[in-house]
Amino acid sequence: MRSRILIPAIVAANEMLVAEGIETIAATTLHGMRRTYASLRIAAGDDPVYVAQQLGHVSAHFTMSVYAKSTKRRNRLMGNTQIAFDDAINWAAVSQIYG
Numbered sequence: 001m002r003s004r005i006l007i008p009a010i011v012a013a014n015e016m017l018v019a020e021g022i023e024t025i026a027a028t029t030l031h032g033m034r035r036t037y038a039s040l041r042i043a044a045g046d047d048p049v050y051v052a053q054q055l056g057h058v059s060a061h062f063t064m065s066v067y068a069k070s071t072k073r074r075n076r077l078m079g080n081t082q083i084a085f086d087d088a089i090n091w092a093a094v095s096q097i098y099g
Helices: 002-020 030-043 048-055 060-067 069-076 079-098
Strands: none
Touching: 002 030, 030 048, 030 060, 030 069, 030 079, 048 060, 060 069, 069 079
């Protein structure tokens, strides 16, 4: 699955990121992408029930308890790292609106 799905998806995403002037995706795993997706969706304000359904979780409470932690970590970030985090949240929010 990694070579058939993940790597081609990262290559395609990186091409779009370069065109937008955004830092590319480094080496990652399917689980890492899942966690990033969930954390960004929660931070962007998606309905927790919807995010839980997307992840196959039975409980939105579980989803929130696991993935909402990333938004709390933002307060500990500084400089360019905090800017990159905020840019990712803004990107997730805009992609939610425009699909």
